[in-house]
Amino acid sequence: MASQNLQSVPAELSPEELEREQAGQAYFDRIISEDSRIEPRDWMPEAYRKTLLRQISQHAHSEIIGMQPEANWITRAPSLKRKAILMAKVQDEAGHGLYLYSAAETLGQSRDKMTSDLIAGKARYSSIFNYPAISWADMGAIGWLVDGAAICNQVPLCRASYGPYGRAMVRICKEESFHQRQGFEILLELSNGTPAQKQMAQDAVNRWYAPALMMFGPPDDDSPNSKQSMAWNIKRFSNDELRSRFVGMMVEQVKVLGLTLPDKDIRFNEETKKWEHGPLDWNEFKDVLAGKGPCNAQRLERRREAHDDGAWVREAAAEYARKQAEKEYAA
Amino acid sequence: MTTSPANEANEPHETPWSLWEVFVRSSRGLSHVHAGSLHAPDAAMALRNARDLYTRRNEGVSIWVVPADAISSSDPDSKGSFFESPQGKDYRHATYYTKSEGVKHL
Ligand SMILES: [Fe+2]
Numbered sequence: 001m002a003s004q005n006l007q008s009v010p011a012e013l014s015p016e017e018l019e020r021e022q023a024g025q026a027y028f029d030r031i032i033s034e035d036s037r038i039e040p041r042d043w044m045p046e047a048y049r050k051t052l053l054r055q056i057s058q059h060a061h062s063e064i065i066g067m068q069p070e071a072n073w074i075t076r077a078p079s080l081k082r083k084a085i086l087m088a089k090v091q092d093e094a095g096h097g098l099y100l101y102s103a104a105e106t107l108g109q110s111r112d113k114m115t116s117d118l119i120a121g122k123a124r125y126s127s128i129f130n131y132p133a134i135s136w137a138d139m140g141a142i143g144w145l146v147d148g149a150a151i152c153n154q155v156p157l158c159r160a161s162y163g164p165y166g167r168a169m170v171r172i173c174k175e176e177s178f179h180q181r182q183g184f185e186i187l188l189e190l191s192n193g194t195p196a197q198k199q200m201a202q203d204a205v206n207r208w209y210a211p212a213l214m215m216f217g218p219p220d221d222d223s224p225n226s227k228q229s230m231a232w233n234i235k236r237f238s239n240d241e242l243r244s245r246f247v248g249m250m251v252e253q254v255k256v257l258g259l260t261l262p263d264k265d266i267r268f269n270e271e272t273k274k275w276e277h278g279p280l281d282w283n284e285f286k287d288v289l290a291g292k293g294p295c296n297a298q299r300l301e302r303r304r305e306a307h308d309d310g311a312w313v314r315e316a317a318a319e320y321a322r323k324q325a326e327k328e329y330a331a
Numbered sequence: 332m333t334t335s336p337a338n339e340a341n342e343p344h345e346t347p348w349s350l351w352e353v354f355v356r357s358s359r360g361l362s363h364v365h366a367g368s369l370h371a372p373d374a375a376m377a378l379r380n381a382r383d384l385y386t387r388r389n390e391g392v393s394i395w396v397v398p399a400d401a402i403s404s405s406d407p408d409s410k411g412s413f414f415e416s417p418q419g420k421d422y423r424h425a426t427y428y429t430k431s432e433g434v435k436h437l
């Protein structure tokens with residue numbers, strides 16, 4: 001683990017600085033090898049900080065952009081109960097974004113910088129949210145598959161070596177299970193409804209299945225940063241490992257739904273004891289990440305609009321705060 | 332804190348809201364525990380935001396918000412020496428006293 005040492009240390013350091021860096025690195029390595037936690041004011045390698053900052057801010061952006069496919073259906077939810085549930089879920093996603101932005105800020109990035117990077121199209125977020133939600137059944141498929149995949153990914157992140165990230169994930173994971181269950185229920189109800197409703201549910205599952213599997217990231221042999229992330233105890237399991245577990249869970253749950261997964265290659269490999277799935281279109285994945293997905297432009301445009309439309313609220317609140325402070329000072 | 336990078340996106344300059352730390356008392360009789368942080372222009376808004384962000388599921392009966400820059404903390408680099416004094420003072424713990432083992436109600 002000490003092998004990544006010093007690659008992040010800039011060349012010209014005074015002897016004292018160098019000693020400090022080395023002591024910091026040794027302390028950091030010990031914390032990691034004890035599987036303990038790094039806290040914001042601890043010394044950490046620059047590459048560790050950058051990796052975390054990238055991962056946490058991208059995760060935060062994903063939660064924020066992730067509100068859009070579902071917000072799209074709030075006004076058209078089929079009942080008042082469903083509308084209330086959907087609003088609560090979307091509100092949770094906003095909360096998740098805020099927990100994660102806070103965690104990212106402890107690494108030295110300002111909130112405003114992250115916001116402006118996102119709306120300027122400079123930041124990445126999960127590719128899944130660039131697919132359209134075209135029917136009510138998509139609310140079910142998103143909850144069941146997309147939040148399901150997110151949970152699978154995020155439960156191990158509760159033990160991430162960076163304290164603020166792990167703590168944010170604990171809070172998020174507690175809330176996510178409601179998301180997946182409400183999605184499952186939507187699909188179950190549709191599946192037990194008219195043939196047309198059942199067809200609608202199946203169609204949604206068919207469209208969200210592959211993108212949900214790709215949420216775990218590229219295959220292990222094409223995921224160059226995974227190894228380092230695992231050595232740093234940020235990631236606990238590889239992309240393929242998590243994907244395989246997820247497939248195993250879905251394969252059982254889809255039976256309860258009375259639906260099928262659009263993948264005839266799913267099988268349990270008795271030798272490796274792992275679930276296997278059919279090929280995924282990784283070119284599509286790369287395209288969507290690169291901004292060429294069906295909804296990338298729309299998602300960013302909507303985010304930008306919301307930010308601009310909220311400007312007067314932020315201004316008014318700041319001005320009110322200023323006046324109140326003045327009054328207090330005068331009194 | 333920093334100059335607003337929103338300028339890059341061609342926006343009017345906005346002063347960033349300050350950072351607040353949030354402490355939540357989960358039920359009567361328990362202490363307030365750090366829940367996380369948030370941005371708000373003033374204490375009143377910080378409290379409202381904290382309610383919406385950290386108590387959406389009845390997680391609290393009381394909230395404290397504290398400006399993050401009002402918190403003083405011990406220096407992480409000196410953690411060894413700063414917390415040195417309790418080291419080696421096992422006699423401050425009941426488990427140090429073993430001779431009384433088996434004696435009831437002690
Ligand atoms: Fe979420």
Ligand SMILES: [Fe+2]
Nearest residue numbers: 062063096150
């Ligand atoms: Fe998430």
Ligand SMILES: [Fe+2]
Nearest residue numbers: 093147176179
């Ligand atoms: Fe969710």
